[in-house]
Amino acid sequence: MQVAGFALIPLDISDFPTRHNRGLALTQNHIERILAAWVEELGVPIYRGREVTSFIQEDAGVDVTVSDGSSLRAQYLVGCDGGRSLIRKQAGIAFAGWDPSVSYLIAEADMAEEPVWGVRLGEKGINALAKFDGTRVRMVLIEPHVVHGDEPTLGELRAALSAVYGTDFGVHNVTWLSRFSDMARQAESYRERRVLLAGDAAHVHSPAGGQGLNIGVQDAVNLGWKLAQVIQGTSPESLLDTYQSERHPIGARVLKNTLAQTALARGDERTRALHERFTELLQLDEPRKRYAGMMSGLDVSYDLGVGHPLLGRRMPDLDLVTEGGSRRVFSLLHDARPVLINLAEPGALDSAPWANRLQHVDARYAGAWELPVLGVVASPSAVLIRPDGYVAWVGDGTDQGLRAALTTWFGAPGLL
C-alpha cells in the first residue's frame, strides 16, 4: 500500500517509474529470516549465541575475541552490531549528533478496560493504541520525560499511559515492552583501517518514516562487493574509501530529515499550523515527488562526476531484448557481478580484458528511460552497472571513459 510519508503526511508513489511503486509491509523478523537463509545458501557460516567481546587490529588483519573464549582471525571486521556498537566504540570512532528530545515506549499487552483507540496527539508527538489479535493492544506512547536505557518497566508503562490518558486502562500481561527515542547520531567515519561500520552501528535516528533498516541494508549492499574485490586482490584498498564518500552523506541526510519530522510532529498549535501548510505543499506534484523519492530511498545518487543523469543513480529495471530472449535488468544483477549492457550494435564495446569479472550483454531497448523524481532522460547507448545496481558509466555512442570506469570500479584489467 501507499505508506511512504513525511511527518505522517502520506506521499503517493504510485506514479513512480518502478515495478514496486508502493510500500510492502514485512516485519523485521521475516526480513532477518529471509536474509539469513540467503547467507546460508551462499555457504557463509553464522556463529549464533556468541558475542564479540574485543578485537585487536594489526597491519595484516583483525583478531576478534568472542564470548566463548575462542578467537577468529579476519582480514576485515564489519560492525553491524546496532546503535550501541561495541565495534564502533572499540575502534574509537566518534558518534556525533543530537541527544533525544523525546522517548517513547512501545508495547503489546492486555487491558482490563476498553482503551481509547487510535492516535492521540501530544505536545511532543503522537501516541497510538491499536487493536491486535482480537483483544490485545499494541501501543506507542510518549514518556512524560526523556528516559534513557532500553529496559523499561511495567511501572513506567503505566505512568506513560496515565500521563496521556489519565488512566492506565488496567494494563497487564505485557508480552513486549521496549523504548526508543529520536536520538540522532552518526559515526564520524565508517572506516578505521580494517574495521568498517554498517547499519545502526553507523547511524541512529528516530524511526519516523521507517528508514533505518532500509539505509542499513543499502550500506551493506554498497560495501559488500567492494570488500570482496579488495579481499580477492582485484581492487586496491582505496576502493573502500568510496564506501565512506558515498554512504556517509546518505546517513547524514536521513538524520536531518528525521529531526525535521520530529519537530513537525509536535502537538502545539503553531507546529500544527506549520504541519498543515507542509501538508498542502506536499500535495503539489514536484514537492511530493522529491519528498517521496527521499523517503523511499529511490532518489539516492552518488557523486560519480558530471555527465548523464543516470551516472551514480540506481539503474531502472528495464525489460531488455537479448539474443536469448527477454531479460529484466535486475535479473542480470542476481550474480552480484558488474554488468555492461551494450544497446548499440553488438560488439560495439570491448570489455574482453575484464571478461573474468564482468557480464557483457548485448541488448535492445525501445522504451523510455524514466527515473524517479527526475523523469525521462536521454536514452544511452550503453550502461555499466555496479553490483549494487548503481550506474558507473554511461555510453554516448562511443566507448569514451569506459576503460577508466572499469578500472576504477572493478580493478586493472587481467589481474586475476
Ligand SMILES: Cc1cc2nc3c(=O)[nH]c(=O)nc-3n(C[C@H](O)[C@H](O)[C@H](O)COP(=O)(O)OP(=O)(O)OC[C@H]3O[C@@H](n4cnc5c(N)ncnc54)[C@H](O)[C@@H]3O)c2cc1C
Ligand atoms: C519502533 C521502531 C520502528 C522502526 N520501524 C522501521 C521501519 O518501518 N523501517 C525501517 O527501515 N526501519 C525501522 N526501524 C529501524 C530499524 O529497526 C533499525 O534501523 C534496524 O534494526 C537496524 O539494523 P541493524 O542490523 O543495523 O542493527 P540491529 O537490528 O540493532 O542488530 C544488531 C545485531 O547485532 C547484535 N550484536 C550487538 N552487539 C554484538 C556483539 N558485541 N557481538 C555480536 N553481535 C552483537 C545484536 O544482538 C543484534 O542482533 C524502526 C526502529 C524502531 C525502534
